[in-house]
Amino acid sequence: MTTLGLIGLGRIGAFHADTLTNLPEISGLVVTDERPDSVAEVAAKYDATPVDSVDKLLSSGIDGVVVAAATPAHAELALAAVERGLPTFCEKPIAATAAESARVAEVIARSGVPVQVGYQRRFxxxxxxxxxxxxxxxxxxxxxxxxxxxxxxxxxxxxxxxxxxxxxxxxxxxxxxxxxxxxxxxxxxxxxxxxxxxxxxxxxxxxxxxxxxxxxxxxxxxxxxxxxxxxxxxxxxxxxxxxxxxxxxxxxxxxxxxxxxxxxxxxxxxxxxxxxxxFMDRFAEAFRAELSAFVKVVQGGPIQGATVADAVExxxxxxxxxxxxxxxxxxxxxxxxx
Structure with a gap:
């Protein structure tokens, strides 16, 4: 069984919380967001573990990370997770610009940590x-x-x-x-x-x-x-x-x-x-398949969805x-x- 951390509980993050909670291979979910009220609400609704900072989430013994925060934070959060050696799922884009995406991709490639990017239509x-x-x-x-x-x-x-x-x-x-x-x-x-x-x-x-x-x-x-x-x-x-x-x-x-x-x-x-x-009702099954595929990545399998290299292109x-x-x-x- 797998425990994941979820960073960001806005529109897509809250949706992912629901999807992840209903995956049979997920045994636990740790959540955080800049807004304490959102953390408390999602934690109560999905029986997740709330924490009040990204650092605490990354140090909580999780097996992998889902980054669903606002776009400008994607690069910093994904790299923070990769530095801890945690397989990461990052919503698109991985960075605010293409040049920054390329730089982030180089760091991730050197780390050897698997990172899947959220392009759910592939699923x-x-x-x-x-x-x-x-x-x-x-x-x-x-x-x-x-x-x-x-x-x-x-x-x-x-x-x-x-x-x-x-x-x-x-x-x-x-x-x-x-x-x-x-x-x-x-x-x-x-x-x-x-x-x-x-x-x-x-x-x-x-x-x-x-x-x-x-x-x-x-x-x-x-x-x-x-x-x-x-x-x-x-x-x-x-x-x-x-x-x-x-x-x-x-x-x-x-x-x-x-x-x-x-x-x-x-x-x-x-x-x-x-x-x-x-898009959340149109691609509900695709999101479920995408996150289920990411769990397999956390468990040691290959990336089936979009890679960081795909995201850079x-x-x-x-x-x-x-x-x-x-x-x-x-x-x-x-x-x-x-």
């Missing part, structure tokens, strides 16, 4: 099947991959202010999955965006709607769309197009679209279910997209790496 059954179809050759040569992420509403503006922007916070999931599914590396991106909602996005140097065109080294093209306002629900879809076949993921009964085809609409048409409310893509938005021109990955 979704449909996304995994799309990857398998692409890798098997059943689709033929890939020419286009499309990935969409649209939130029903923005997170709190205090979160947006420190998030790093829509490319580093939201579209990184799309960048990770299109790279993972195609098996190709990104050469260049062109990004554009707009603010049509809360003007604070502009004040924080961010956008609420974005589109990104990606060029891969294998010849395929990627099209990524991200938005903070999608009133019908949480929309997350993937299309992989090859010369011989096409597969899709996310086109399930809960996809938040309204089909206006008269032959397909209505109660018996598609989609027939309640629209997905948010995704960070460079996000960096290039951010620069492309600022300059209004395509940006090569090699440019930002230099």
């Amino acid at each position: 979704d059954a449909a996304f995994a099947a799309a990857k398998q179809a692409a890798y098997s050759g059943a689709l033929g040569a890939l020419h286009t991959v499309r990935s969409t992420t649209m939130d029903p509403a923005p997170p709190p503006m205090d979160y947006i202010r420190g998030s790093g922007g829509i490319f580093r916070d939201c579209a990184v999931h799309d960048f990770d999955v299109i790279r993972w599914v195609t098996g190709q590396e990104v050469l260049e991106v062109y990004a554009t965006g707009s603010v049509q909602g809360d003007p604070l996005f502009t004040e924080y140097g961010d956008v609420d709607t974005a589109a990104i065109v990606v060029r891969f080294d294998g010849g395929a093209l990627g099209v990524v769309s991200a938005a903070r306002y999608n009133g019908r629900g949480y929309d997350c879809r993937l299309e992989v197009h090859g010369f011989d076949d096409t597969v899709v993921a996310g086109w399930d009964r809960g996809v938040p679209v309204r089909n206006v085809d008269p032959a397909q609409s209505g109660p018996s048409g598609f989609p027939s279910g309640m629209p997905h409310h948010f 995704v960070a460079w893509i996000a960096e290039a997209a951010t620069e492309s938005l600022r300059r209004g021109v395509p940006v090569r990955i090699e440019e930002v790496k230099q």
Whole structure:
């Protein structure tokens, strides 16, 4: 049995507390957060052990660590856990910038301590099947991959202010999955965006709607769309197009679209279910599978999810997209790496 420490009890941290508590291989959970009231609440709800500092958590005899704190703290917390030799699961991103991510990755690589990064779409059954179809050759040569992420509403503006922007916070999931599914590396991106909602996005140097065109080294093209306002629900879809076949993921009964085809609409048409409310209900099973896979890492198994090296490559893509938005021109990955 395994005891884990959980650092950060905000929206995703509290969600992880629920998921971890219900994994049969978890025998104990130690939790901490900057807010004592959140620590007390989560500890009481899930029968977890509360501690009032990260140092106490890391010294409590745990077997591994889950970092779910705010983005600016990821690097420091992950490195603190690695210094103790503790296998670590870190929510994306591992650091605020790509350059810092690369530096953190070097330290982690030298340590030899396993670190898994939180890109849960890799553990979704449909996304995994799309990857398998692409890798098997059943689709033929890939020419286009499309990935969409649209939130029903923005997170709190205090979160947006420190998030790093829509490319580093939201579209990184799309960048990770299109790279993972195609098996190709990104050469260049062109990004554009707009603010049509809360003007604070502009004040924080961010956008609420974005589109990104990606060029891969294998010849395929990627099209990524991200938005903070999608009133019908949480929309997350993937299309992989090859010369011989096409597969899709996310086109399930809960996809938040309204089909206006008269032959397909209505109660018996598609989609027939309640629209997905948010990423936590859409990917509940994927999060469970992801954290269960991390427990196996803690127990000595290999990393099945995203590695730190994967996270660094995704960070460079996000960096290039951010620069492309600022300059209004395509940006090569090699440019930002230099």
